[in-house]
Amino acid sequence: MIEPVQLGTVRDRVWGSLTAALDERDHPMRTPVVATVDEHGSPRARVVVLRAVEPDAATLEFHTDTRSPKFASLRERPSLAWLFYDPRAMLQVRAEGTATLHTDDAVADASWTSTSLASRVPYMASVAPGRVVESAADGVHVRDEEHSRQGRPFFCAVRSVIRRLDVLQLHPDGHRRVEVVEGGARWLAP
Secondary structure, X not given: OOOOOOOOOHHHXXXXXXXXXXXXXOOHHHOOEEEEEOOXXXXXXXXXXXXXXXXXXXXXXXXXXXXXXXXXXXXXXXEEEEEEEEOOOOEEEEEEEEEEEEOOOHHHHHHHHXXXXXXXXXXXXXXXXXXXXXXXXXXXXXXXXXXXXXXXXXXXXXXXEEEEEEEEEOOOOOOEEEEEEOOEEEEEOO
16 A cells, blocks of 8 residues: 655655665655756756765755756756655655756765776766767776776765655546645645
8 A cells, every 4th residue: 555645744655755765776756857948948857877965965966967958057047846656655846956066075075986896987088968979889897996087087976955845646536636845845736
């Protein structure tokens, strides 16, 4: 039986699920969609890997390449939206926030250090993400920690402070929807 969301516990439940997603590689909330707005005002959405969760600070983190279009978009327009879905709990979570980009500070250094060598491979590519290439990219392999440092200049930790959660549960006994903001939570029509 799916546990229905409750107004008084929904915030803790959502942040608990997000925190669990960090440790469980197969957790459905580990790979959310993040949406930004490009220079033409068009929405751009992509799947990212959830890298850090700080419930008390209402902060989420993912990583990106400084040469990517999403980095440029977030530098100019820092608003973003996250979309998580857990089919086991029939729970959709939309999180709205403001991004801060960390490329050359203690946050970036700590985030870089916490990544595996395999996670550093994309930052070692010789061509920026989204560029036209002649053929499928040759595989990049990270030999060791020292070798991986070649990718560090292109690494960015994107942290976003979440100001609003919109939680929708498709429950067999009736759908439930809650808005969570700093002042508390309230029911919304599903």
